[in-house]
Amino acid sequence: MKTIALILTGIVAIEHLYILWLEMFAWETAGRKVFKGSLRQELFTPTKVLAANQGLYNGFLSAGLVWSFLISDENWSKNVALFFLGCVAVAGLYGAATASKRILYVQAVPAIISIIFWLLS
Numbered sequence: 001m002k003t004i005a006l007i008l009t010g011i012v013a014i015e016h017l018y019i020l021w022l023e024m025f026a027w028e029t030a031g032r033k034v035f036k037g038s039l040r041q042e043l044f045t046p047t048k049v050l051a052a053n054q055g056l057y058n059g060f061l062s063a064g065l066v067w068s069f070l071i072s073d074e075n076w077s078k079n080v081a082l083f084f085l086g087c088v089a090v091a092g093l094y095g096a097a098t099a100s101k102r103i104l105y106v107q108a109v110p111a112i113i114s115i116i117f118w119l120l121s
Helices: 002-025 030-034 048-070 075-096 102-120
Strands: none
Touching: 002 030, 002 048, 002 075, 002 102, 048 075, 075 102
């Protein structure tokens, strides 16, 4: 169970690094393709700074998850992973409720599944 929890946590961390890149550095290029159905094309340029701010927060989530891999004490490592996965899950649930239902499946569900595996390990 622990190995699966570690792998899933790594996947969530990588996903949030991708979101950081997308929102901070590729908002007007790749972002247009990823969010074409949920944001009108003419809004990408004026929302570039807002997207970059969101990307930075996703980077913090990823950094916290990566940090959990670097902690030698198993209990602290697990607790840090659970905290940041909980933050990801809450952000995903809020995003699904306020922005797009797709966020539930892309962000919240992977974090929740990871949490379940950590709790079972």
